[in-house]
Amino acid sequence: MYETIALVGATGAVGRIVLDQIVSRKLPYKRLKLLASERSVGKEVRVGDQTIKVELLEPDAFKNVDLVIGSTPDEVAAEFAPWAVAAGAVVVDESGFWRMDAKVPLVIPEVNPDAVDHHSGIIASPNCSTTQMVVALAPLHKAARVKRVIVSTYQATSGAGLAGNEELRDSIRDSLAGKTHPPKTFAHPIAFNLIPQIGSEKQDGYTSEEMKMVYETRKILGDDDIQVCPTCVRVPVLIGHSESILVETERPLTVMEATELFRGADGVTVVDDLAAKQYPMPLDCDGKDDVFVGRIRHDISGSGGIAFWCVSDNLRKGAATNAVQIAELLMRKAAAV
Amino acid sequence: MYETIALVGATGAVGRIVLDQIVSRKLPYKRLKLLASERSVGKEVRVGDQTIKVELLEPDAFKNVDLVIGSTPDEVAAEFAPWAVAAGAVVVDESGFWRMDAKVPLVIPEVNPDAVDHHSGIIASPNCSTTQMVVALAPLHKAARVKRVIVSTYQATSGAGLAGNEELRDSIRDSLAGKTHPPKTFAHPIAFNLIPQIGSEKQDGYTSEEMKMVYETRKILGDDDIQVCPTCVRVPVLIGHSESILVETERPLTVMEATELFRGADGVTVVDDLAAKQYPMPLDCDGKDDVFVGRIRHDISGSGGIAFWCVSDNLRKGAATNAVQIAELLMRKAAAV
Known part of the structure; x- marks a missing residue:
């Protein structure tokens, strides 16, 4: 069900660790897209034994994407998350922008895993501290x-x-x-x-x-x-x-x-x-x-x-690890249905 | 009344600042002795426009000393303070050794200046934090x-x-x-x-x-x-x-x-x-x-x-400055009598 994953902000401090975690925790995805702003487009990023080219972050980039992990500043998350949701993807967002939105669950998998069941396309990962x-x-x-x-x-x-x-x-x-x-x-x-x-x-x-x-x-x-x-x-x-x-x-x-x-x-x-x-x-x-x-x-x-x-x-439990754990939880729940 | 001052521990991080403060605050002393362990004996230390030789810290060193400022570890203060008191001096001690002794006032001049009036030879300066x-x-x-x-x-x-x-x-x-x-x-x-x-x-x-x-x-x-x-x-x-x-x-x-x-x-x-x-x-x-x-x-x-x-x-209000302020307070009170 969550076959194609997109990572927004792969070249940042946290994005790099998200990639490591996706590989080391063996997230069961089929395709991985890396999205970023114009500045990083075309960069090649090593993910496990693959090399993936960074693509432009734009509304069309989310076509056929099932699950998005966002490691970006607030203002970027404010813009891209609705694009992803409109395209039918679920967004796990690490920024601060969506966290206090009443329709957005704020999730730590060890603490409130069931909160992921009630989302409207966006699930937020809390602030590091x-x-x-x-x-x-x-x-x-x-x-x-x-x-x-x-x-x-x-x-x-x-x-x-x-x-x-x-x-x-x-x-x-x-x-x-x-x-x-x-x-x-x-x-x-x-x-x-x-x-x-x-x-x-x-x-x-x-x-x-x-x-x-x-x-x-x-x-x-x-x-x-x-x-x-x-x-x-x-x-x-x-x-x-x-x-x-x-x-x-x-x-x-x-x-x-x-x-x-x-x-x-x-x-x-x-x-x-x-x-x-x-x-x-x-x-x-x-x-x-x-x-x-x-x-x-x-x-x-x-x-x-x-x-x-x-x-x-x-950078780990405070950001990358928690987001990847949320993605993992979504995938496990979807597989169990 | 407090004409001869001795500083014990003049070569430490705090002792150096005590000397600076004695000069910059123009403490009204007549003679200044610097006392330390064997290792530092004979070292020459610049104090204002004087050069003073470090002497050995021993019971006899406090003869004719009126006021002592101690910047030493606890175990040194435990030993030298009674020597100084026996010789008739008043000790302002920065170590932790005497602070909680019921006969020893613990003084911050801005907070409890009158506590200096009731001492038995030793006045303690509190811990930095x-x-x-x-x-x-x-x-x-x-x-x-x-x-x-x-x-x-x-x-x-x-x-x-x-x-x-x-x-x-x-x-x-x-x-x-x-x-x-x-x-x-x-x-x-x-x-x-x-x-x-x-x-x-x-x-x-x-x-x-x-x-x-x-x-x-x-x-x-x-x-x-x-x-x-x-x-x-x-x-x-x-x-x-x-x-x-x-x-x-x-x-x-x-x-x-x-x-x-x-x-x-x-x-x-x-x-x-x-x-x-x-x-x-x-x-x-x-x-x-x-x-x-x-x-x-x-x-x-x-x-x-x-x-x-x-x-x-x-090193200042947390140590040297407070001790010199206590000395200053004692001198001011003695001059006012």
Whole structure:
């Protein structure tokens, strides 16, 4: 049923990993089309043992396409998704554009797989910082109902794509050589620095990235009473977003219970032995698909909540892996009918 | 009354800045002695237009010394402070060893200056991550009583001294060259990485650095009911600790009120205009003595609290500046008698 797949944005930081994942997870497709803007048309991309030429992203490109994975900025997704849907394809979109649309399910396969059953042609994959947090929160929510989350993020430069990593590497090289490096991708220097703003100002002094963590969390977990206070910060790390999370649940959880819930959750790996200096770190999570959790402890400020540290490869579970998992889920469900 | 000053640990990262501050703040001393372990004895150190030879740190070295500033590890401070007190000197100590001793005042001159009046020879300067947080919290506490603080830190490598910065620079150079760099100062690689552990395991899954933020905050603000849930993280930044803070007060504060309280506080500078991309960042605070506050907003998770972002040069207000300010305060009080 989903025989022809198209990938929009194959040459970006996430698109490359989507291709790797399509091959390594052995997605059961027959034909693969790569679509991109004029600039990339004609480029040859290696996919497994095939070489595929990039074609122009235009309405006609979706003729006979069954399933589309989109790894593009919001404004591109806003334009191409309706073309694909009109042509009869289902779109799995990684951009932020469609996520909060009431007709668009927002899906993490380990958390709300059944949400894919009710779409109108577009299924959205959540924001990177939201995805890893919700994968970790989901088992606690199911067992004890999440009431409130306070989260501070430590987000890698690859969240801003290949250009983000290039800017971090180049500016650090220049900084070590005593040269200045005017920022382009980021609003401020990122070498040996932190930028406490990701996205634009959105509401009440919070940024767009922060508000995604509020609204997307509620939509995925299907609970509008969940309260989230987020602070999103860019750090000089190439790959892997980290999050310091304090979660308050309706029924208080012990550390042991929370740890067991994390251990039993799909897509979560617990690395937690402070005495042995073991906890998740970005370098260790680079290239892995799981969400890693550690530093699990009770909130000593008296809420009865649980504090923990959560790291995941933002290009994988935070983007490519989750989108490919959604595609996989659609294909499995279609094959089972 | 305080005519002869001794500095213990003059050749460390903080000691160098203490010397700069003694000169730039024109501390009214007559004689200055520099004391250190055998390894540094005989070294000549430039202080203003003087050159001073480092002498051996031993009990006799404190003869005729009136005031000592100590910039040493805990175990050194444990040993030398009693020698200095026995010789009749007052010690301003930056180490962690004496801070929680009931007979030792823990002082931030902008916050609890009168605490210096009741000492038994030793006055302690707080931990770097605590100092900047408490400088920011103090005006809110005075106006509305702080009940609970949730804080996630982003701490610079210079918190581990000169060796910490050397390791960050060298390991980043090696990483960019594709070489591995076995960590020495830190337990894990710090280049393009984060380490969610500072200090050793202390209690309930929290580290020694985290528990300092709990106990020292209570002692400085003189309120044992203040609850703190800290997460301390080392980041690949050379100078400047940053903190994402959520504070819940007994009387809820508006953002405007909190901002005015910050603006009116000694030692606090507000940098807060998200629309104009203005907020405190480590690179901007390097070499400055103030505590910088921005991203001030109400807690959208419903506590009635205030969320904010706080950055300060950890070697300055977090260490050297605060110690020199305590010395200055003692001298001013003695002169006023």
